[in-house]
Structure formats: C-alpha cells, structure tokens
Amino acid sequence: MAGIHRHKFKTIDNTGFGPNSSVEGGRLMNKDGSVNLKKRGLPFWTRTSIFHTLLRMKRSHFLMMILLFYTCVNVFFAVIYFTIGVTHLMGVDGNVSLGYQFMEAFFFSSQTLTTVGYGHVAPSGMMANAVASVESLIGILVFALVTGLMYGRFSRPKAYLLFSNNVLIAPYKEGKGLMYRIASYKNNHLTDVEANLTMALHTKENGKTVTRFYPLPLEMSKINSLALSWTIVHHINEESPLYNLSKEDLDDAKMELITSIKAFDDHFSNIVQQRTSYTNEQLIFGARFLPMFERSQTGTSTILELNKINAHEPVTLTEKIHSNNVRNIEVKP
Helix, strand or coil: CCCCCCCEEECCCCCCCCCEHHHCCCCCECCCCCECCCCCCCCHHHHCCHHHHHHHCCHHHHHHHHHHHHHHHHHHHHHHHHHHCHHHEECCCCCCCHHHHHHHHHHHHHHHHCCCCCCCCEECCHHHHHHHHHHHHHHHHHHHHHHHHHHHHHHCCCCCEEECCCEEEEEECCEEEEEEEEEECCCCCEEEEEEEEEEEEEEEECCEEEEEEEECCCCCCEEEECCCCEEEEEEECCCCCCCCCCHHHHHHCCCEEEEEEEEEECCCCEEEEEEEEEEHHHEEECEEECCCEEECCCCCCEEECHHHCCCEEECCCCCCCCCCCHHHCEEEC
C-alpha cells in the first residue's frame, strides 16, 4: 500500500472492546447486535441466565422448548405410574397391552399436570395419590412460570428497526459521505431517535497489530421522529478518519462499523435500543440509496416500501479516491 498524508484523529477506549487484535476472532459485533464473544472459566449454569435466554430465544425455539419440556415431564411421571403399577390407576384396563397401559399413564399424567382431571382415570392407593399430588403442584408452578415468560416476551420493549444490508460511500456536499439507512417496520412510533457510529480499524503500531476505535461524527445524530426512513450520514472531509482511504485500505485494516440506535417508543413509554455492525465486505464505494417512499395514488397518504431499504444504484464519486496506507495513521490518545 502506498503512503498516506498523515492526520491526527482522536480515538476512544470506552467501547467495551480491547485494543489487542491478536486475540480477536472475526467481527466484534454480530449482525443482530450481539457481541461476538464466548465466555469460559465458570460452570455453564453459573455463567448462563436461563431467564434471559428464554426471553431472547427465537419464538419457534421457545415454543419447541415448552413442548419438549411438557412431553418430558409427562413421560417421567408416566414411567413412575407405570412402575407403581397401572392397577393403582382406576379406570385403566390391566388386560390390555403394556404399550396401551403406558399411554394411559401418560395421558393421566398430562391431565394431572394441567389440573384438568377428566375423571376417567383416578389414582388409587397412597403411592399413586402422593405422586399425583406432587405432579399437580409442579404443574401449577410450571404453568405460572411459562405464563410469566410468555407475557415477558410479549411485553418486552423492542426497537423493531430495519438496517440496510450495506453501507455506502456516496457523493455528498461536493465530496463524499458514508451512509446507511434505517426504518421502523412495525406499527409503533419512535421519537427522539439518536444514532451513534464508531469505526474499528486494525492498524500497525511498532510492528504489532492493534485495534483502534474512531468515533464518526454524524451530520445529524438525532431526529425528533422516525416516521419514514432515515439515511444516517458521516461526512468524509479532512476531519474524518476515512479521509483519503480507499476500499483496499479498509479491506486491509478489516474495518468494522459499529452503530447503535436509541429511541423513545410511544406505545411502550420506554426507551428502546438496537445495535448492528457492518464489515468491510458490506461497504460499497460509489453508490447511493434510492427513494423508498412515495405518495399514494389517492394522494391522501405516504407509502413506505420497506422492501426497498437496501435499494441503491451506482454513481460516480466527484472526488478522487486515493490508495493509502492505514497503518500510518497517527493516534491521539
């Protein structure tokens, strides 16, 4: 890589990530906003919060987890009833096959666990009644817990933001700017929306590769309302860490852009936040976003086409982009 005109740019150290590039594995932040990190050194149950895991789990996985737990509990108690003997379950024919007897014990267990109690089968004897009592207690506690989890998942405030798949370098103010686009895809309304953008570069210092974080000032970092889409822009001028850096430079430095959006949700009356990151593979030089909203045919409303959030077209940058060496950037503590 060729030489670079030296600029002094202030770095930040409060990102939560360390400067040692040799210990990093892949991108710093995943596309969904989670940190690309695995923790060790403590037992699994100590470092894992079951409550947070169940709240953040995918909906399909959560429902499958409930179904699997429900089935396993019923199988467990069915085995106990079967071991005690189906003769202690009044209403079960002891002359049928073992498989049928086990299924009768399984369905009795499900009726007891849910406290339905159809009355076709009833426990007989001290042992069977004791097991049924314990199972009914477990059923009350478990279903109360599941109800709380479902309510927590349903009522948990979320930003519901769409981010563009790419970040673009486009013409901006007789020069160029780095920009990406967001939009709210639910029928909630976000106000006092704030955006923050940080760039991570892996640079050479004293023969060692380190990660430096540069705050990228935005032309508009806060808007009053996110009714339509918002194209967030960083002006690439002489005060920008991106000034005179080419696509090849950013590829060599394994650039990553970390962005966070914070807003106030009118429906929840609460602050919501969402994060994501862009890597150098998602950076497109010489492109601009296409409009994603238009007037309705009746002229009485505005239509926001969410499927066009990634729509862009190639353009010619008015400012020549030079090839430079990222490693020569001076760092100002």
